[in-house]
Amino acid sequence: MGETLQTSPGGAQRHGVTFNRPVRTLRVKMVLLGSSGVGKSSLALRFSKDEFRTVSPTVGCAYLTRVVHLSDVTLRFEIWDTAGQEKYHSVTPLYYRGAHTALLIYDISKKETFIRAQMWLKELEKQYIPGSTVIWLVGNKGDLTQDRQVSVQEGQALASDRGLSFTETSALSGDQVSELLLAIAHRVYECVGAQQGGLSEWQETPHMDLHHRDAFNPFGSCCKVGP
Amino acid sequence: MTIAEKNPQNCLSDWNGIMERDIQQEGEAQKVNVCDPPSESNPPAETLVTTFCLLGNHMFADTVEQKEARGTAVKKGGEENVDQSHCAANEQILDVEPHCNQAKKLETENSEDQNNASTNPADSECEDAAMDNDQSDSGEFVVTMLAKAKLEEQGIGLKGRSSPLLEAGTQESHGFMSHRDEDVMADSWRQHRKHVFVLSEAGKPIYSRYGSEEALSSTMGVMMALVSFVQSGDNIIRSVYSEEHIVVFLQKGPLVLVCVSSSRQSEEQLRAELLYVYYQIISMLTQASISRIFEHKKNYDLRRLLAGSEKILDGLLNLVDSDPSFLLAAVHCLPLASSLRESLSQTLQKAITPNLVFSILIAKNQLLTIVQEKTVIEDTRLEPADVHLLLNLIGASSAFQAGEIWTPICLPLFNPDCYFYAYISYLDPPECTVCLLLLSTDKEAFYAVADCKRKIEEAMVAQNSLSLIAKAQSYSVSQVGVSDLRHFMYKPFDVPDNYRQLTQFTSPEMEAPYSSEDEKMRLLDLYRFMHSRIHSTSRPLKLIYHVAERETLLAWVTSKFELYTCFSPLVTKACAITAITKLLRWIKKEEDRLFIRYPPKYSTTPNPSKSSRGSKSDQQDTTDNGFLSLL
Numbered sequence: 001m002g003e004t005l006q007t008s009p010g011g012a013q014r015h016g017v018t019f020n021r022p023v024r025t026l027r028v029k030m031v032l033l034g035s036s037g038v039g040k041s042s043l044a045l046r047f048s049k050d051e052f053r054t055v056s057p058t059v060g061c062a063y064l065t066r067v068v069h070l071s072d073v074t075l076r077f078e079i080w081d082t083a084g085q086e087k088y089h090s091v092t093p094l095y096y097r098g099a100h101t102a103l104l105i106y107d108i109s110k111k112e113t114f115i116r117a118q119m120w121l122k123e124l125e126k127q128y129i130p131g132s133t134v135i136w137l138v139g140n141k142g143d144l145t146q147d148r149q150v151s152v153q154e155g156q157a158l159a160s161d162r163g164l165s166f167t168e169t170s171a172l173s174g175d176q177v178s179e180l181l182l183a184i185a186h187r188v189y190e191c192v193g194a195q196q197g198g199l200s201e202w203q204e205t206p207h208m209d210l211h212h213r214d215a216f217n218p219f220g221s222c223c224k225v226g227p
Numbered sequence: 228m229t230i231a232e233k234n235p236q237n238c239l240s241d242w243n244g245i246m247e248r249d250i251q252q253e254g255e256a257q258k259v260n261v262c263d264p265p266s267e268s269n270p271p272a273e274t275l276v277t278t279f280c281l282l283g284n285h286m287f288a289d290t291v292e293q294k295e296a297r298g299t300a301v302k303k304g305g306e307e308n309v310d311q312s313h314c315a316a317n318e319q320i321l322d323v324e325p326h327c328n329q330a331k332k333l334e335t336e337n338s339e340d341q342n343n344a345s346t347n348p349a350d351s352e353c354e355d356a357a358m359d360n361d362q363s364d365s366g367e368f369v370v371t372m373l374a375k376a377k378l379e380e381q382g383i384g385l386k387g388r389s390s391p392l393l394e395a396g397t398q399e400s401h402g403f404m405s406h407r408d409e410d411v412m413a414d415s416w417r418q419h420r421k422h423v424f425v426l427s428e429a430g431k432p433i434y435s436r437y438g439s440e441e442a443l444s445s446t447m448g449v450m451m452a453l454v455s456f457v458q459s460g461d462n463i464i465r466s467v468y469s470e471e472h473i474v475v476f477l478q479k480g481p482l483v484l485v486c487v488s489s490s491r492q493s494e495e496q497l498r499a500e501l502l503y504v505y506y507q508i509i510s511m512l513t514q515a516s517i518s519r520i521f522e523h524k525k526n527y528d529l530r531r532l533l534a535g536s537e538k539i540l541d542g543l544l545n546l547v548d549s550d551p552s553f554l555l556a557a558v559h560c561l562p563l564a565s566s567l568r569e570s571l572s573q574t575l576q577k578a579i580t581p582n583l584v585f586s587i588l589i590a591k592n593q594l595l596t597i598v599q600e601k602t603v604i605e606d607t608r609l610e611p612a613d614v615h616l617l618l619n620l621i622g623a624s625s626a627f628q629a630g631e632i633w634t635p636i637c638l639p640l641f642n643p644d645c646y647f648y649a650y651i652s653y654l655d656p657p658e659c660t661v662c663l664l665l666l667s668t669d670k671e672a673f674y675a676v677a678d679c680k681r682k683i684e685e686a687m688v689a690q691n692s693l694s695l696i697a698k699a700q701s702y703s704v705s706q707v708g709v710s711d712l713r714h715f716m717y718k719p720f721d722v723p724d725n726y727r728q729l730t731q732f733t734s735p736e737m738e739a740p741y742s743s744e745d746e747k748m749r750l751l752d753l754y755r756f757m758h759s760r761i762h763s764t765s766r767p768l769k770l771i772y773h774v775a776e777r778e779t780l781l782a783w784v785t786s787k788f789e790l791y792t793c794f795s796p797l798v799t800k801a802c803a804i805t806a807i808t809k810l811l812r813w814i815k816k817e818e819d820r821l822f823i824r825y826p827p828k829y830s831t832t833p834n835p836s837k838s839s840r841g842s843k844s845d846q847q848d849t850t851d852n853g854f855l856s857l858l
Binding site: 036037056058059061062064065079081084086087088 | 511536623624631632634635
């Protein structure tokens with residue numbers, strides 16, 4: 001198809017794309033969800049810098065960017081790498097609200113992370129409008145096949161049951177990571193980008209949250225989880 | 228500062244006076260600890276001894292066999308203390324002496340009238356009455372205690388095995404265990420210099436510095452038994468002394484913090500360190516949430532919420548041991564030409580957005596500059612402890628290096644019940660030494676705040692600030708030009724009131740002979756000793772000249788500053804005074820470079836009533852934070 005995956009840390013380095021060029025740059029909000037220690041941050045680091053290093057548990061939420069060029073459009077992924085720790089769960093909706101794509105990540109060597117992923121799915125389903133969010137089930141740590149507790153079939157079955165896409169990756173080796181990002185990019189562009197107002201155009205200065213700029217709104221709009 | 232300049236001779240004579248008094252008081256102080264001979268022997272006293280020995284199982288290797296000890300006397304002193312002037316009427320000394328040499332002293336303080344019982348005759352009468360009551364009922368009292376302790380133990384045993392919550396918590400935290408796998412029965416575990424434990428009022432383990440919490444659940448159960456034993460007598464347990472160790476207790480709301488130390492630090496210092504641990508927990512969860520959780524469910528396993536944060540607490544305890552900022556309760560800022568610091572502050576001042584309240588620039592884990600919102604600065608100031616917690620958070624988490632972070636964080640001394648939203652990002656990837664921290668009260672403000680960072684980044688590139696910051700470093704004591712001076716710590720109090728400035732201190736690099744980790748620690752221990760003498764609650768000193776084995780130290784506190792100096796061992800008193808005079812002159816000359824002198828402010832909050840502290844809107848945040856389980 002001719003598209004390339006170039007590393008471009010969007011925050012620090014200004015990308016040359018402007019809106020009078022034929023290729024538009026669209027913003028895609030991606031959120032990574034899953035238990036503590038399944039490799040969300042490692043995956044995010046692979047996505048944005050194609051690096052791997054041992055990381056500490058994420059504090060709050062990390063924000064990274066990655067630009068993906070498709071044949072007729074450029075997508076600027078804004079990756080929200082959430083903390084899996086329970087103490088941050090109350091603020092997680094802040095991060096996944098309005099996400100175009102959500103990655104539900106589990107660790108194939110830990111059964112309970114797979115169960116937790118299903119909890120996250122339930123939580124997400126309360127919030128999203130079908131068709132507006134691409135949800136992808138990701139079995140990470142594919143390199144740990146000798147300790148595997150969740151089979152490929154189980155992952156696949158859950159995904160097809162709930163109408164999700166499914167991939168197994170390894171952030172450690174980098175296996176399937178760029179393929180996953182590309183597949184997500186296509187899917188998001190097809191599903192969400194096609195809709196009217198699905199994806200907003202990226203400009204030098206993001207104008208998100210315009211309605212919040214002048215009015216102090218302490219009560220947030222939808223930051224309460226569950227009952 | 229001026230006193231020394233004017234009249235060093237007077238100071239010298241003062242010293243002699245103080246030192247003499249010091250010696251006298253030393254004698255008196257020892258009397259305080261003398262207790263009455265056992266006036267009665269309580270048969271149920273064994274229970275108490277057993278309790279101690281259970282603790283001893285883990286803490287004091289030698290006492291294990293003392294479990295069977297019989298006929299041990301439990302002494303209760305207090306009501307007829309020899310030295311009433313020093314021992315407040317509300318202080319009982321409960322002395323427990325098992326057969327072994329390890330005399331343990333249990334100091335308790337009455338919970339109701341902590342400080343002023345002695346000044347209020349009515350109160351002390353009540354106190355006496357209560358104590359008599361205690362004595363006559365002591366049999367019953369101890370039996371009740373025994374039942375309680377047993378219950379506690381059983382409870383813990385059961386919970387340890389069957390609680391699904393506990394298991395969930397364990398699974399969560401598995402990936403991040405480091406020295407948590409340590410064998411808690413091993414000698415090496417016992418020999419750690421300083422243990423810190425956090426438990427809930429139900430005796431549930433929350434955190435242990437070394438070893439896994441589960442393995443320690445019975446030890447923590449005993450700690451809780453001790454706490455509730457003393458509590459049932461309307462008292463609060465404060466410390467237990469043995470020959471080798473001191474055990475310090477701190478109760479904060481539903482949490483109990485315990486420190487077991489062989490570091491020879493004072494009880495007050497150890498308690499202050501426990502308070503830092505408590506504040507770090509509050510900074511992640513808020514006080515209101517913790518109270519609410521335990522109100523709702525007494526035996527909640529808080530490790531569920533702290534999972535993944537052990538590293539932050541470990542990091543804090545390591546910093547507390549190695550960084551004198553915590554001891555001095557002051558912030559160390561990186562020495563910087565005042566013009567550069569000013570231009571950095573201006574850069575921060577210009578990049579603002581509504582509800583931004585603090586902009587903090589950090590390099591090499593030291594403060595470069597801090598800019599505050601105007602209404603906030605009028606209202607209050609940032610406490611050093613809050614800054615320490617922020618610096619520790621940044622230092623302990625490598626995650627920040629990956630991208631921009633947006634996280635709720637509570638500044639416990641600013642307001643223990645509300646969250647700020649912190650934006651954290653490094654400005655110099657991939658080195659990651661210069662860090663920007665922006666605190667907002669609006670959780671939705673990420674994009675706006677991230678935009679401020681880009682403005683700051685641009686301005687800094689334009690001014691070439693990053694390379695200038697990279698050149699900045701701590702200074703050498705040789706710059707002072709005093710030959711015998713090896714090291715010092717200077718904390719000024721003389722800040723203009725209207726600035727309500729952050730408490731700071733300055734200190735040179737630790738150089739030879741304090742270059743190895745062991746030697747650094749030894750010097751810090753000497754400083755801690757001097758600090759404990761200066762800040763002693765019973766007899767504070769203003770000036771100490773201490774000739775140690777391998778160096779001579781001088782500590783001096785005035786209304787304007789607190790100073791700790793370390794000299795070569797051959798220095799004379801007269802030389803030391805001259806040196807200090809020189810040092811104070813040098814600091815005065817350099818103070819614009821050594822300290823953040825005039826913290827700038829900005830105005831970002833459209834409506835001043837919406838400032839963070841205590842505003843209703845932020846209280847809302849904590850109710851938001853219902854910690855609903857997705858399990």
